Amino acid sequence: MFGFLKKSTDAKAPAPVNVPVNIPASAPAITPASPPANTAPELSWRDRLKAGLARTRAQFGGKLKSIFSRGKVDDELLEELETLLLTSDVGMEATQHLLSELKARARRDKIETPEGIQQALSAALHDLLLPLEKPLEITAHRPFIIMIAGVNGAGKTTSIGKLAKYFHAQGLSVLLAAGDTFRAAAREQLQAWGERNNVTVISQQSGDPAAVIFDAIAAAKARGIDIVLADTAGRLPTQLHLMEEIAKVRRVIQKADPSAPHETLLVLDANFGQNALQQVKAFDKTISVTGLVITKLDGSAKGGVIAAIARQCPKPIRFIGIGEGIDDLRPFVARDFVDALFE
Structure with a gap:
């Protein structure tokens, strides 16, 4: 992908010559140069997540202050909050759940301040999302085979490249x-990610996708690879012939390794909002989804869909993405996500 200058191996290097160097005793000590004064410190993941969720926070968290300003959980507040949650793609079921939790906490704790109401809602949302916080465990199998699916444009191939970087940084070999x-x-896009991460890519010019993945699993076993990330073509749940094809891919993976796939990740674009729920249900029916990757949260005001997923089709959220950088895909942490919405 990139060209590198190589030293010629034909010419012999000259023999080293020892040259005495006299350093005066009075010579001043050499100190390393100080870094530029304007070097900005690298942001923590929590800060980057907060910046990435700016659009959702503006839609959701920014309007809460005016709603909570009356300092009392009454019918008017609940009605305004219901509207806000629904327009943030939280969904009806999750909205009703959060409102019920807020009313119960307000009665129990006698909440009468805007700060108290916000803390109660934050706690209710955290409790709702916490069951989705299940980091991926990859130690049970080697190679650990991850099948990755999603609709067209969800960011599937890009997510694979970022996952390769994530696992490679942990000292794991990836194919x-x-x-x-x-x-x-x-x-070509996947090969570019492979070169960028220094990992092998198994591909064919054309042909059956199941055969490509079968060959990749065989190669991973022969080479002692830790992780196999298997890309699949994007498809809509309404394209029944393509959904049947991805079911075939899963069956072929099981022929290559009866215990596989060890994880089936569905990549969801946060901009799809409530439509993401239908995608989860359709793909789960076809290939038994075990985890989710939520992408493009930085470009969406619909981050509330995570609450809808938690209530209606709770699947573990393994990773969330908040940018185009190779390090902008990280494991989902409910506390960090909720704090980024309210801060």
């Missing part, structure tokens, strides 16, 4: 299977 044999340049 990528270019199972998207339909989309133009999909194979």
